[in-house]
Amino acid sequence: MALLRTDHKAPPPEKLAETEWVDPEYQPREHLSVSTLQTFDKCPRLYFYKKSGICSPNPAPALTYGVAMHKAFPVVLTEGLDAGFEAFKSVWDESLADKKRNLACAKRSLQHFDFTHKGGRSLYKLVDPPKGDIGMEDDTSPYEVPFAIDIGLPIPLVGRIDGLVQHRDTGELWGLEFKTTSRLTSNFGAAFEMNTQLLSYALVLSMLVDQPIVGMMVEGMLVSPTKVDGMTHLEYIQQHHLNDILKWLQITGQSLLACEESMTEDDPGAAFPKDFTGCTAYTNFYIPTFRCDYTNLCRAGKWEHAIRLYNISIKETESGFGKMTKGSKECPI
Numbered sequence: 317m318a319l320l321r322t323d324h325k326a327p328p329p330e331k332l333a334e335t336e337w338v339d340p341e342y343q344p345r346e347h348l349s350v351s352t353l354q355t356f357d358k359c360p361r362l363y364f365y366k367k368s369g370i371c372s373p374n375p376a377p378a379l380t381y382g383v384a385m386h387k388a389f390p391v392v393l394t395e396g397l398d399a400g401f402e403a404f405k406s407v408w409d410e411s412l413a414d415k416k417r418n419l420a421c422a423k424r425s426l427q428h429f430d431f432t433h434k435g436g437r438s439l440y441k442l443v444d445p446p447k448g449d450i451g452m453e454d455d456t457s458p459y460e461v462p463f464a465i466d467i468g469l470p471i472p473l474v475g476r477i478d479g480l481v482q483h484r485d486t487g488e489l490w491g492l493e494f495k496t497t498s499r500l501t502s503n504f505g506a507a508f509e510m511n512t513q514l515l516s517y518a519l520v521l522s523m524l525v526d527q528p529i530v531g532m533m534v535e536g537m538l539v540s541p542t543k544v545d546g547m548t549h550l551e552y553i554q555q556h557h558l559n560d561i562l563k564w565l566q567i568t569g570q571s572l573l574a575c576e577e578s579m580t581e582d583d584p585g586a587a588f589p590k591d592f593t594g595c596t597a598y599t600n601f602y603i604p605t606f607r608c609d610y611t612n613l614c615r616a617g618k619w620e621h622a623i624r625l626y627n628i629s630i631k632e633t634e635s636g637f638g639k640m641t642k643g644s645k646e647c648p649i
């Protein structure tokens with residue numbers, strides 16, 4: 317099987333002879349992350365395809381826009397609007413622009429974010445992240461909290477939390493996550509109730525600081541061609557949910573590692589079962605437009621036969637967690 321090595325569109329035919337071709341390749345994990353476990357829990361086969369570097373041929377403007385906003389938010393909070401907009405531009409690629417994700421919309425949204433967070437209007441202030449021996453070369457802000465935690469599995473749980481903050485009125489410590497969204501209604505907050513990512517991050521923060529973490533604040537920013545809006549949602553965390561989330565992290569991580577154990581060279585994908593509840597709209601609350609990106613692969617008798625409909629991203633096949641210096645902490649629960 318010969319595959320094109322590219323993160324975006326296939327080059328024109330005359331260029332093919334000069335292009336390096338690679339197979340999708342699954343690299344056994346050296347560490348786990350919450351998003352890795354969420355994907356695996358949704359459908360193990362989907363996880364295998366993703367981590368083998370198989371991806372849709374269309375670039376994802378939403379993802380890049382979200383990363384650029386993540387870079388900008390803390391800079392606006394600490395250095396002001398102009399510096400925040402420059403931080404946004406350092407990540408965003410305007411060739412990906414569409415009607416709601418472009419420089420003009422970004423500037424309007426950041427102006428709104430700046431206005432609603434300065435002069436005592438912000439509900440929180442960023443605090444320095446806990447000191448540890450994890451260092452990231454590609455961090456998006458100095459307030460980001462990178463972590464590597466021993467959760468009782470052979471490999472650590474790793475990740476990065478957008479920030480640790482202090483509540484303006486109570487002085488309590490909270491975690492912070494930034495989110496961009498195309499729908500910012502009263503249901504926005506409900507989407508984060510008993511959420512695997514927020515609970516996992518609260519668990520991690522509770523280990524890293526010596527004070528209790530009251531909950532997670534979710535800073536939501538509307539992505540729209542015409543409107544600007546934002547919301548700081550407070551998600552209080554129950555202590556017993558931290559025990560529950562640790563159990564989920566452990567069991568899902570164990571299942572993932574068990575799949576890796578049973579991989580064969582012949583068909584490594586076969587070790588990762590297909591979970592058909594994730595494929596189509598009916599089992600996903602009948603969201604009419606929903607269809608898993610990988611249905612072409614799962615329809616084929618041999619998934620490799622449909623692989624030319626996709627691109628291969630070398631980035632996805634790597635199991636590295638940015639440039640992380642060594643260090644992990646044992647989970648006390």
Ligand code: SF4
Pocket residue numbers: 359360361362363590591592593594595596608609610611614
């Ligand atoms: S099509 Fe269904 S079984 Fe296949 S990867 Fe997607 S969710 Fe999993």
